[in-house]
Amino acid sequence: xxRVTQPEKLLSVFKGAPVELKxxxxxxxxxxxxxxxxxxxxxxxxxxxxxxxESIKGFTADLNKGETSxxxxxxxxxxxxxxxxxxxxxxxxxGSARQLTFGSGTQLTVLP
Amino acid sequence: xxEVTQTPSHQVTQMGQEVILRCVPIxxxxxxxxxxxxxxxxxxxxxxxxxxxxxxxxxxxxDQFSVERPDGSNFTLKxxxxxxxxxxxxxxxxxxGxxxxxxxQYFGPGTxxxxx
Numbered sequence: 001x002x003r004v005t006q007p008e009k010l011l012s013v014f015k016g017a018p019v020e021l022k023x024x025x026x027x028x029x030x031x032x033x034x035x036x037x038x039x040x041x042x043x044x045x046x047x048x049x050x051x052x053x054e055s056i057k058g059f060t061a062d063l064n065k066g067e068t069s070x071x072x073x074x075x076x077x078x079x080x081x082x083x084x085x086x087x088x089x090x091x092x093x094x095g096s097a098r099q100l101t102f103g104s105g106t107q108l109t110v111l112p
Numbered sequence: 113x114x115e116v117t118q119t120p121s122h123q124v125t126q127m128g129q130e131v132i133l134r135c136v137p138i139x140x141x142x143x144x145x146x147x148x149x150x151x152x153x154x155x156x157x158x159x160x161x162x163x164x165x166x167x168x169x170x171x172x173x174x175d176q177f178s179v180e181r182p183d184g185s186n187f188t189l190k191x192x193x194x195x196x197x198x199x200x201x202x203x204x205x206x207x208x209g210x211x212x213x214x215x216x217q218y219f220g221p222g223t224x225x226x227x228x
Contacts, residue, residue, distance in 0.1 A: 034216075043115075044155075044203065044219040086155065090215065098210070099145070099157035099168055100217060 002027040002091045006103035013077050014111050021072040021106045023061075023087030032090040033063055033070040034100070039083045047072075047085070057081070077110045084108075114138045116220035118204050124226045125194055133189045133223045135204030144187045145205040145217060146179065148172070155203065161187065194227045201225075 003026040013019045025031060035047040048056045050063040050070060061072045070087060087103040117136045125131050137144050146158040160167040161179055178190045187206075191198055201224050205217040 032215075036219075043221045046216050046218070049216065098215065099160060099170070100147070100155075100205075101157065102155040104154050 002031075002089055002101045004087050004089050004101050004103035006085075006087055006106050008106045009104065010107050010109070012109045012111060015079055016076050019074050019077040019081070019108065019110075021085050021087075021108065023070045023072065023103060025068050025070065025087075025089050027068075027089055027091050029091055031063075033061070034088045034090065035059070035061055035070075035072050036086045036088055036102075037083050038086070038105075044086070077108075079110045079112060082108055082110045116204055116206055116218050118202075118220035118223050120223060121221065122224045122226075124228065127196060127227055128193050131191050131194055131225065133191075133202050133204075133225070135187045135189070135220055136185050137187055137204070137206030138208075138218055139185070141206035141208050141218075143167070143207045143210070143215075143217075144179075144181070145207075146189045147203040147205065147219075148200040149203065149222075150197075150200045158189070191225075194225075196227050199225055199227045 005024045007022055033050040036044045037047045038044050059074045061070050063070050084105050084107050086105045088100045090098045090100055119134045144161040147155050149155045157170050159169040159173045159179055176192045180188050201222045203222045204220040207215050207217045
């Protein structure tokens with residue numbers, strides 16, 4: 001079974017401070033991990049995926065298979081980063097359309 | 113930029129009634145999905161669909177649920193006889209392929225279903 005855990009429901013930081021949103025996963029195969037973000041009154045949208053090893057809006061996330069983690073980090077938070085962040089894992093039968101398993105989400109608030 | 117669209121944005125229905133939620137995936141995408149999120153809970157996978165058939169489904173997706181691609185653009189989720197516990201936000205998603213970098217799922221804005 002696959003599982004994604006985001007231990008923090010709420011996280012508040014001040015503008016300019018570093019931020020780390022934690023994500024741990026459980027999956028027996030080789031996982032593909034994603035971070036999705038949902039800004040107020042907007043749809044879920046992809047922020048980044050581990051396979052791309054990219055940085056989007058200053059956010060990065062490194063897959064640590066030893067610790068089964070995929071924490072999202074940003075060195076200097078901005079007020080516009082305030083949103084709900086979901087960690088998600090893609091898995092399923094090989095060759096089939098693969099379901100995403102989501103964590104429960106972390107509501108990030110960046111204070112002025 | 114193309115987006116997944118969903119209609120209606122809100123639906124209120126009586127318990128036992130049938131509802132159909134509609135989605136228009138991104139036009140060159142081949143894989144389609146439904147998820148739901150009960151208020152205060154996680155986003156949960158319901159079903160995936162490819163090549164006009166169900167690819168995977170979760171335990172939630174029982175006989176009361178069905179999906180269809182009635183034409184070249186729409187993808188629908190039907191709940192035959194709604195229950196109170198079906199009240200949730202329902203998200204449609206689509207992806208272009210399965211290969212890395214093609215499998216990113218793009219989500220619609222959701223349909224909020226309220227069963228009274």
